[in-house]
Amino acid sequence: MALLKVENLSVGYKSKKGMVNAVNNISFSIEQGRSLGFVGESGCGKTTIGMTLMGLLPENASILKGDIIFNGNNLASFNDEKWRAFRGKEISMIFQAAMNALNPVIRVDEQIAEVIQIHNPAMSKSDVSNQVKKIFSLVEIPEDRLRDFPHQYSGGMKQRAIIAMALACAPKLIIADEPTTALDVIVQDQILKEIKKIQKALNTSVIFISHDIAVVADVCKDICVMYGGHIVEKGTREEVFKSPRHPYTKTLLGSYLTLDSYEDINVPEIREAPDLITMTGGCRFSANCNCKSQKCQCQTPEWVNLSSTHQALCFEELLNKDKND
């Protein structure tokens, strides 16, 4: 059985102009010990998914429909009290721009000890301290830096401390939201290796969120590509990145520069982001899609099965038309 199974989930934000349909009818699941990547441009709904899974949506947001089944519990119907016991213990999250969230006046080891104590009030002081040491060695922060204050750490070390905090209670699932976006390539490379190593060592499940497709491809075996609140393509990373089928996935890959692919780059047209308030039916990528089909603008596409693991949200005839081009 999957550790987490999300079915037909929609999440919206109330705003002055109307309901922002930030996440629309998405379904996915993740097994224990697997890594699932969400990739898409800013505003496509990635953080909203993470916050929904953590029960941390802001006041103006609500789950409009759907189920979130985690280990037999439906998180979609959790109340505050249930969330308090659950959050950080079963699922924890590395938040976007979290490096700045370390408390500047508390020593790093104490901040991690605090997280452990909250969820394990009965644990003895020495057990907590041993757990802290264990986690620090896992994220490769030297023991003599445990008592430091956050400002004494480099950017990479701060991010390691944030990862340590997410690991504090040995959660079954970690959600990492753009964990390396503020870091430069060399530190990013170290942190990605760290995340992969930890995931293997602890058999933790990881949901990894990024706008950077190569970063997601590096960490995750399974991929969901998002556009305008929809998942538009899912599959293994080989399927999605080596034989992309959805027009948006192709656009995204076609404009991504790597050291080998810099020559055959497609510069897409200047595009408007989809209006998440007014767009209800139809394919959200239709305004920017090369297919120029009328159908997509009014009719919501359906999942086309491409293999037992690979699916695209499009119309079958359009997917095939594209293939023959």
Place this chain on the structure above:
Amino acid sequence: MTEEQNIQTPIIELNGVTKEYSSKKNFLSKGETNIIALNNISLAIQKKEIFGLVGQSGSGKTTIGRLLVKLEEPTKGIIKLNGKPTNKLKGKALKHYRSKVQMIFQDPYQSLNPHLSIAETIIEPLVVNKIGNALTRRDKVLETLEIAGLSPGEDFFHRYPHQLSGGQRQRVAVARAIILDPDFIVADEPTSMLDATIAIQLFQLLLDIRKKFKMTFLFITHNLAAARYLCDRIAVIHNGVIVETGSADKVIKDPQHPYTKKLILAQPGFNFKN
């Protein structure tokens, strides 16, 4: 690079440029230590070139940019524009220099004044330099908006930065940078906050502007793939020292310095080995 270009005077030259900052070691110790942000940097950038400056954060890239636009002066060394030393320019000469060398900053959310409309933002350099009258300035702004890909220009005239996407804001920054027809533009990680599909469009814009106006760029980045796409030559900087310079292709295909090799290995790709 052709023979002919080689004998031309470089548009920008740095000769033995060093920049030191004094800094308190940390809040517990009172002693001051000097941070050497740039150590004896020498570079020459040719007309119409897009020259890449690549390195990880803290390596000194932005400091070079700030020196070039004269937000700061070097501690040692000489910076030349079109062969003329520019150290300690004052008054009119400084104003003229500033109109010839422009900068586009990394963060489109912080580099534009939130209280100025797009028209006011772009027109400011014309006003400061007393170029044209109200009517010609308006036309110039509209024309520049179009060049920067903000079309139709009228639609953007009265908008404010918070009403634009990150990519559109960077186009406003580009419009502001080119409106005085400068010789040289420093683009400091202009796309590091943008999505790939938006970043590639901005790169295209820089390439178009280079072609149309024979503009010269210093492109600052930590992304080697972007440097390879955009730049003719690149310099790799590490801890304030340039460790390698060469044609973009050569440096990436055949890196000589261990640090360049490390940088190349750290670039994420689609290798699926693990």
